[in-house]
Amino acid sequence: MSLPHAILTALLEKPSSGLELARRFDKSIGHFWQATHQQIYRELGKLEQSGLIRALPAEQPTRGQRKEYEVLAAGRAELTDWVSRSEDPRPIRDPLLLRLRAAAVVGPAGLVAELQRHLELHQRQLADYASIEERDFSHDQPAVEDRLRHVVLRAGMELESSWINWLTQTLAELRKL
Amino acid sequence: MSLPHAILTALLEKPSSGLELARRFDKSIGHFWQATHQQIYRELGKLEQSGLIRALPAEQPTRGQRKEYEVLAAGRAELTDWVSRSEDPRPIRDPLLLRLRAAAVVGPAGLVAELQRHLELHQRQLADYASIEERDFSHDQPAVEDRLRHVVLRAGMELESSWINWLTQTLAELRKL
């Protein structure tokens, strides 16, 4: 049940149309919650039906015509409530770990190259985050909103670092075999 | 497409019935890939149909009667191949980060308690992993299979540590506000 809340957040930051949202998801929110334009359009429909957002009035928009949405009071209330709700962390669900487990049974042939590739991808991701951090969060007196956005980015960097760490150790271990 | 491979792995370690698999998922594989008994039964059906596993012959099993499966040669081949296939890491998708992002817009009221709770859960999880490590992987001369299973566990520990790290920093930051 996170997608609707992601959309509410994005719309509060700035009222937008479906495609605009999809693009913003690709850039910022998408770093930790991805959604296709399809999901977004469907969810916008549901949110409008349940009265949490509304389409900004325009000349009766038809298919193919831009439609902007804004958050209503009920939507903001729902989001505020959600922020402090209790929800357990998602357990790990990672195919790469599964593959290592399988390798314990059928042999680790070909795994080194794949681990090496993952290592490079995670390094690149970390570098991306670092340059975002430099660009957006190197002010002296950040406002509360910016501090919060910053810690979210830090979480991404922390996780990428731990993958890099683990992959480096694991590659060393695998090369010994 | 990971569940069938998880099942093949588990069945290679030991031929089992559906419920037995479900229980083993809860214990070991489930630390990094969860599945309900429902998913497992359906997947067993599909794997049998496509000739990767077969039910061990018994007196024509009916509903409610235990059915054991074993992996066929084709299944082992598929798993071996999968181990070295190229598959990108899953991007992060985490509701807690989303909630912090929302908090930047509607205010962080009530978040500290929730972060505290998550911190405790991650600490507990890390402790669990540590005791599994102590129990299963403290031999002198581990075999290749055990080394591989060990690095998988290390990945879990690495990730939990980074959450603990981040949550500790973030709580300090939030308490300042």
Place this chain on the structure above:
DNA sequence: TCCTTTTCTGCAACTAGTTGCATAACCGTG
């Protein structure tokens, strides 16, 4: 023996997320 509980398999109906494609409007250029 009969009854209850537990084990085990499975159907049905749901939510979430993905992929491919259709269709309309908008915009620039020859």
Place this chain on the structure above:
DNA sequence: CACGGTTATGCAACTAGTTGCAGAAAAGGA
């Protein structure tokens, strides 16, 4: 102005995962 690319919305059909429940068989008493 027409036609070709881009912008924008959306339907349909799919896979993956979840939830609730039904029903058969086995096991364990009283």
